[in-house]
Amino acid sequence: MAVETLAPVEGGTGLGSGRGRILSSLRHNPLGIAGGIMLLVVVLAALLAPVLAPYPPTEVHFDTPFQRPLTEGFPLGTDDLGRDVLSRLLFGIQTSLQVGVLSVLLAVVIGTPLGLLAGYSRGFDAVISRLTDVTLAFPFLIIAVGLAAISGPSLSNAAIALGIAQIPTMIRVVRGETLRIKESDFVLGARTMDASPVWIMLRHVLPNATSAIIVQATVIMPVAVIGEALLSFLGLGIQPPTPSLGIMLSDAQQYIFRAPSAAIFPGLAIAAICLAFNLFGDALRDAFDPTNTTRK
Structure with a gap:
């Protein structure tokens, strides 16, 4: 997925050279502000999960299964084992x-x-790009599921599988930015001064590609969240009793008509996380684009 960034600045970074304009653009983007607020709420909920959770996420209450939301002591109800949905939701977001x-x-x-x-x-392009094209021919989730199945179910293995599956997309984005930036006057000038390729890439190309990397990170983050939920749902990711949004959906599917809230709230949490990153990522993309004329 190609993204546009700030125009290259000699010896500078794509971020620092237009910081004021970027902040001004974000302040005038209502959807970006909404996404930023949602993202802040999600992050705080994850960080403060041990404080906000009414109960330990694995604590069972066999005498109160399938409690409805707003029940006394259980704001979002309970699941089939009487575990508090709110507590599991907070720790699931953290995971x-x-x-x-x-x-x-x-x-x-x-x-x-x-x-x-x-x-x-x-x-290097002849080798890396061909391998990237071959990898991109396979759907992202197929690669992630295959790697997770090979490595075994766990949090770290799920993160590694999802990260490896996202590498080809990141390579393509950075490659495109590098091709654009290396034709800039200041890069050509550095070549005439016999600067080494490593120096040019680290001193000139990489700083000006930073904005594209940041935007792409916000793009693949919700994909990773959905991927984690899918792997956990299939039993290839986080394993019980560790709370996970995917595990909550998997556990609740057989009781969907008896206790729909146990499935609705994890689904809404996944949707909220993805929406927050997408809105904020779109705002960052527009802010980093110097040709964007929609801002006030």
């Missing part, structure tokens, strides 16, 4: 964000240098 952040970091750490090499060096 989803953990997996999402780890997978995005893995994709950025591996995909960025490979994308730089592919975009700057024709020799």
Whole structure:
């Protein structure tokens, strides 16, 4: 997925050179503000889960299964084992964000240098781009499910599988930015001064590609959250009794008509997380685009 960024600035970064304009654009973007607020709420809910949760997420109450929302002591009701849905939801959000952040970091750490090499060096491009094209021929979730099945179900393995599946997309984005930036005057000037390719990539190309990397990270984050929920739903991700939004959906599916709230709330949480990242990511993309004329 290609994204537009700030125009290259010699010796500077794509972020710092237009920081005031970026902040001004974000302040005048209602959807971006809404996404930022939702994202802040989601992050705070994950960080404060041990404080906000009324009960431990694995605590069972066999005498109060299938309680409706707003029941005394159980704001969002209980599941089939009498576990508090709100407590499990908060810790499930925490787990989803953990997996999402780890997978995005893995994709950025591996995909960025490979994308730089592919975009700057024709020799590396011939190998990296062909491997990337082959990998992108397979659906993202198929790759993630296959890797998770091979490595075994766990939080770390789920994060690694999702991160590896996202690497080709990150490579393509960084490669495209590198191809654009390396034709800039200041890069051509650095070449005439016999600057090494490594110096040019680190000093000139990478800083000006930072905005594209950040935007792409916000794009793949909700994909990672959905991927974690899918892996956990299939039994290939987080394992019980650790709470996960995917596990909550899996446990609730057989009781959907008896206790619909046990499935509705995890589904809404996944939708809210993805919507928050998508809205904020779109706002960042518009803010980083100097040609955007829709801002006031």
